[in-house]
Amino acid sequence: MQTLTIEQKDYALVPMSDYNAMLECVEDMQDIEAMAQFDKDLANGKEEMISSKFAERLIFGENPCLVWREYRELTLKNVSDATGIDVTTISRIENNKRDPSIKQVKSIAQALKIEVTDLI
Numbered sequence: 381m382q383t384l385t386i387e388q389k390d391y392a393l394v395p396m397s398d399y400n401a402m403l404e405c406v407e408d409m410q411d412i413e414a415m416a417q418f419d420k421d422l423a424n425g426k427e428e429m430i431s432s433k434f435a436e437r438l439i440f441g442e443n444p445c446l447v448w449r450e451y452r453e454l455t456l457k458n459v460s461d462a463t464g465i466d467v468t469t470i471s472r473i474e475n476n477k478r479d480p481s482i483k484q485v486k487s488i489a490q491a492l493k494i495e496v497t498d499l500i
Contacts, residue, residue: 444499446474448492462491 394402396466401414404444421427437447449459456474462468465484472478473488480488489496 443474443476445470445480445488445492448494448498449474452492454492459488459491463487 384391384393416499418427422429424477435465438444447454455472456467459465459470463470465487469478469484470488473480473484485495485496485499489499492499
């Protein structure tokens with residue numbers, strides 16, 4: 381390592397391979413901290429884990445309203461009762477035959493106990 385002084389500030393000069401190794405260590409520490417926070421949130425009920433079956437359905441573009449409703453083992457009527465949205469309307473939303481309003485998205489997300497962003 382070499383040092384360099386510019387305008388009365390000292391700087392360390394390190395080989396790029398050392399610099400990249402340090403960056404990798406920082407990124408590893410950030411990942412470890414993120415996982416520790418996730419574990420805490422999971423234990424506190426702020427996060428949840430879903431099976432690969434449901435994750436794949438979401439990843440491959442299946443309607444998230446339908447996937448989450450089935451994951452929660454709720455019927456259309458359960459969601460309708462919780463949201464005040466007609467069963468037919470929810471079914472049309474789940475089958476991509478109708479776009480929900482913002483208000484409907486918020487209500488459905490609340491009924492499914494998920495974030496609004498999980499439905500978008």
